[in-house]
Amino acid sequence: MAGNLEDYFRKTFEDKLLIKIPEQEDDHLSPATRLLEKRREMSEVEVALNCQKEENDSKRLRAIKKATDEKEMTKVKVKEIERLNVDILQIVNERNRLQSKMEKHVIFSKFLEKTVESAEEFQEIREIITRYDTLCATHDYLMKKEAKSQDGTEQEKAKLKKFIEEKNNEVLSYNNTLAELVTQLDKVQSEAVKWESRWMHIKNTAAKKTLLLGRIKMATHNLYQLINKSKKQEFEVQVEETVDQLNVIQQFILDLSNITADIRKADTIGASIVVSTPV
Numbered sequence: 001m002a003g004n005l006e007d008y009f010r011k012t013f014e015d016k017l018l019i020k021i022p023e024q025e026d027d028h029l030s031p032a033t034r035l036l037e038k039r040r041e042m043s044e045v046e047v048a049l050n051c052q053k054e055e056n057d058s059k060r061l062r063a064i065k066k067a068t069d070e071k072e073m074t075k076v077k078v079k080e081i082e083r084l085n086v087d088i089l090q091i092v093n094e095r096n097r098l099q100s101k102m103e104k105h106v107i108f109s110k111f112l113e114k115t116v117e118s119a120e121e122f123q124e125i126r127e128i129i130t131r132y133d134t135l136c137a138t139h140d141y142l143m144k145k146e147a148k149s150q151d152g153t154e155q156e157k158a159k160l161k162k163f164i165e166e167k168n169n170e171v172l173s174y175n176n177t178l179a180e181l182v183t184q185l186d187k188v189q190s191e192a193v194k195w196e197s198r199w200m201h202i203k204n205t206a207a208k209k210t211l212l213l214g215r216i217k218m219a220t221h222n223l224y225q226l227i228n229k230s231k232k233q234e235f236e237v238q239v240e241e242t243v244d245q246l247n248v249i250q251q252f253i254l255d256l257s258n259i260t261a262d263i264r265k266a267d268t269i270g271a272s273i274v275v276s277t278p279v
Contacts, residue, residue, distance in 0.1 A: 112129075220246055220249065224248060
């Protein structure tokens, strides 16, 4: 039984692990030696099993990685196929659109052919297309030129508008200045009227004072003449010398007052004498 198990394990290890287990050559070995030999063989088998396990793990990981890569690649391919299907659909739609457009434009091709047949100026359809391109280019040039001219006109309009605004501002400023000057003029005219009124008042007052002065001079002269007549003498004083005349009149009045006072005093003394004399 032990011999059969040993043969079984040997064959199994040799088949699975590809390890050749050495045949027992010395049947005369001692049990201790045989035990050591068995332990050595078991150690080799264990090492072989570990190596086989590592190799199997590595193969398994590589297989998993390969399956994952293939799965990702499959997803990428599926997305690429979907994108290509969308592109194909767009191309088919574009082709159908162009086909429909071409069918619609067939009438123009026939029209150009009839134009070439009827017009002596053109020999081929290409000449008509060239003329059309030339006219389009000329039209574009004229449109750009007109747009440029329009831009220049707009710029000039903007300059004119700015100029008008500036001049309007200047006119407004001048109007404000003019209004201020008019206000000042009105004020000055008002002051002039006021001073003119005062001047007229002063003139009228001066005229009145002059008239009064004339009357005073006339009265002084008349009084002076009366004094001269009363004294029966002429003074060498001119009529225009009113102050001197007044001095004469003042002196005359003083003299007259003194005389009057003396007379009254004499009368008073005489009356007192009469009263004191016995009858």
